[in-house]
Amino acid sequence: MSDRLAPTRTAEFEARLKKRYAAERRFKMAGLGAILFSVGVLAFLLVTMGFNGIGGFQRAEMDVPIDFTQAGLSGDPALLAQPDAAQTLEAQGLPSIVDFYAEQQLGSEGAAQISASAWRLVADGIIADPTILRETVTFSLPASPKLAAGLNGEGAPEMRALAKTLSDEGKLETKLDLGFLERADATDPQQVGIWGALKGSMLTMIVTLLMAFPIGVMAALYLEEYAPKNRWTDLIEVSINNLAAVPSIIFGLLGLAVFLWIFPNMRSAPLIGGMTLALMTMPVIVISGRNAIKAVPPSIRDGALAVGASPVQVVFHHVLPLALPGILTGTIIGMARALGETAPLLMIGMRAFVATPPQDFTSPATVLPVQIFLWSDEIDRGFVERTSAAIIVLLIFLLLMNGLAIYLRNRFEKKW
Amino acid sequence: MSPAILLVLALGLGLAGWLAARARAWTFRRDSSTGRIAALPVYHAWYVALWIVVPVLVFVGLWSVIAPQLISQSVLSSPAAADLPAFGFQRDAILSEARSVASGSAKAVFNEAANGLVEPYRAAMARYNVIGVLATLVIAFLAGAWSFLRIKPDFTARTRVEKAVMTILLLASLVAILTTLGIVVSLVFETFRFFGMVSPLDFMFGTHWGPDPMSNPDSPDGSRYGAIPLFWGTIYIGAIIAMIVAIPLGLMSAIYLTQYANPTLRKWIKPALEVLAGVPTVVYGYFAALTVAPAIRDAAFAVGISNASSESALAAGLVMGVMIIPFVSSMADDSIAAVPQAMRDGSLAMGATTSETIRKVLVPAALPGIVAGVMLAVSRAIGETMIVVMAAGAAANLTGNPLEAMTTVTFQIVAMLTGEGSFDHPATLSAFALGFVLFMVTLGLNFIALRVVKRFREAYE
């Protein structure tokens, strides 16, 4: 052996080593590339949505001064306090008053491009504060979708020309539209808002949480702490693991076939949507709950049992409080997933056009992701920006929830 | 809103029982000579409260299902219902309109025919509301009185409450089985109805898909229900294109994160990947339809492919692949982390470079876990709905050209169930047959994958 150089010290070895290091570097770069690609796509997605979405929080509006002293509307406060005050004002000729002043300000071509329901905005202003009937007030009225497109340099050439003239005169402007967060769905992209969908989402999530959380936690406690090891428990366990991986659309089919069969009058109600999503979320809560419970060391159970606590007391006094942060983390993640879920809700009819925010758990509603889906199908260009804006709102909610989950995990994560 | 009121009523009665029982148990404690009773007063309180709330909740649950039907029946038997259309759409519309006016959620009827029904509805609702509330009170009182009379100083309330808690926990864990059962039963039931109209052979082996929801439901054309193009589209988009993107990128990301990245980078990248995984599918779908699909079409035009469609299997598959990356990455991460450190040390101590160790020792050792992860990823991809609904298209093409539009099982489920067809039409029912196939395939994939993962974990523990 000693008469020759060891094989690992030869020149060939050194040459091979160079190649091996080159391969090592290539491999490492490939790994880094994969990461950068994924993060890059995420960044690109967020930037695209953000860029488009900014326009969704704005709309093209035209300033129209209205001299109510000349309008001859009766400002009877008693009438204006009625729920049908808007109809009263309509009957008194408010739409044509608005049209008249719009024409004075914008010319006939411009006035034709005031949104058809602009007078409702004026009516709302009057109802909110009847004293304005004694003065001249300038209203910012939304432009028609065609003119708005023209202002963006899209659509028909004559609209583009008109938009240019009006905006050069300072009469047409893009303004921040916070009303987007307060209105509900509409057919006119200038008039849509997401409050309706957002409220629908909230109602649905409340139902989901109220059903999935207690059932999930109780099931996790039973399986982890009390369940005997037998065929039944195995079956429960297999069911839960499989349910966690079943495509969400299958839950939609279940909701359609079972829940809507039991409650045929509640198509597109948050109650049914919430129940469907609860079935989907429950396995997630059970699995994360079991992991959190498993992480509580047996010594704590032994300690409590040793002072004479019953098994139920051990669990409810000691194990559950210690496992709760972990369970909550899993619950928030499950809820975030449910909040972004679309397909099962399409199945149970939450895709209807709902122009008023839902009043309660049983009235027809839509939810944020479904609203996004519906708007994405609209041909009108104005909806592109509104869709992205709705996506931004949805993503903000999801980020908050995920951030809370990560915070909880870091704050309460214990190494026993 | 009547069930909600009953619910509040039930909880209120439960609270009353709780307080009463606790007060009574305290008197035992004061009166008894030793100062010891068989259970703490609070367990007596819970005993009574459970006896009140559980029966009432069961009643409310049943009542909220039964009451609307009782109301409809009594309305239909009223004279005003005599001149309703005999069946179908219109009849339902009129009834639901009258109902919503009567319950106050709508102000006035559009359809004059509904006007006459509002009053009967209102009367029936009021009647059954009173019956519901009375029944709730009676049940709560009987159950409460019975349980209240049972509490005595030597009554072992704690054991009984704990037994009840145990039963409730057991019932909660049975919900999972019920859900699975519900899925299987509802899918099988509707699928059998579908196969009563269309031959399973036509469905499983036919190569033309084009159900017509407006056709005569009594003589369906079996040749229009061939699901092979859907299966192919699903596999091509979910299991081929998406996996070509997701497997290498996900695996390499996991390898880089676990083996190369320094802790600071890992601390930032991992949450970023989690965010990527948390983006709702509808957002990915919108991204695919708005950005990726047009880009692919333009690129295809640029290289001289003139018939590229704006909805393409490639766009949907690519975006789906990106969506799956974090999932593959985290599964691979777990599997690689499960390989004992000793393997890695053994290889490094032989003078292997890090990449040689990864490729020749770590990945082969983690392979079962990685394969299982890929199976779960495939099952997730083929069940994914929104991306294909928004970007893949409706045309059932049986082709290998990724630039063409293709449709999938999930897309057709959505299309068939959100269309205008009636619920008894084979086109609508075919959605359940497709759902059944999808469920069985994903179930199989998940089942095998979870077994493999479990065995893999055990091998290294």
Added chain:
Amino acid sequence: MVTVVHPNLEDTDAKMSARDVSVFYGDKKAIDDVSIDIPTKYVTAFIGPSGCGKSTFLRTLNRMNDTIPSARVEGEITLDGEDIYRSRMDVVQLRARVGMVFQKPNPFPKSIYDNVAYGPKIHGLVSNKTETDEVVEKSLRRAGLWTEVKDRLDDSGTALSGGQQQRLCIARAIAVDPEVILMDEPCSALDPIATAKIEELIDELNGRYAIVIVTHSMQQAARVSQRTAFFHLGKMVEYGRTSDIFTNPLEKRTQDYITGRYG
């Protein structure tokens, strides 16, 4: 306090030398100022109570401590006169020259054949099947495992018994023809019969490779080694011929340890 080195060590050529080596884990000093020459032709044993740093020191000899991010090494360690920490010595080449056998047998989850062929293949020492077959057979023979496994080379390495697994790991280490073999308590997970076989094997390999063995068993050190170093609390207390250390220790702590006062 410095290490007591027995004066009667004849000047054998040192394969590896450590000079003033200290190892830190973060702020914690695990090895304090150790200097030692490891002879080419002998088996050197590191003994000492658990936690004394003997395994840590062993791992600095082929830079396996590099895999622990917080570990830091000061001082100089040379292999044939080259500083393995500071010179152009490459860590891959270093580990090919300084092989290692671990406390717990860690065969790769591959076939017996592939386990042994792994090193030669990654280092490109073999270019075809015949050569690989030869290296595998030679290494397994040297590790005393050939007769037991020659009919089932395709079986998984993890299917062997503990003692066979450890001998497989030794065969794996010698397949790349290293100059030094480090053994980190190679028998601690094995039963007495398997231990005896490993010790026999170390005897046979002695002279062909420089061998360093960490052990907590004084009997084992006495049986297999010619040189012994006693470690205590991160310091090397005493170093000398095995026979001298066990019969005539110069330090009180060494004496206390080998007579079983603590450890």
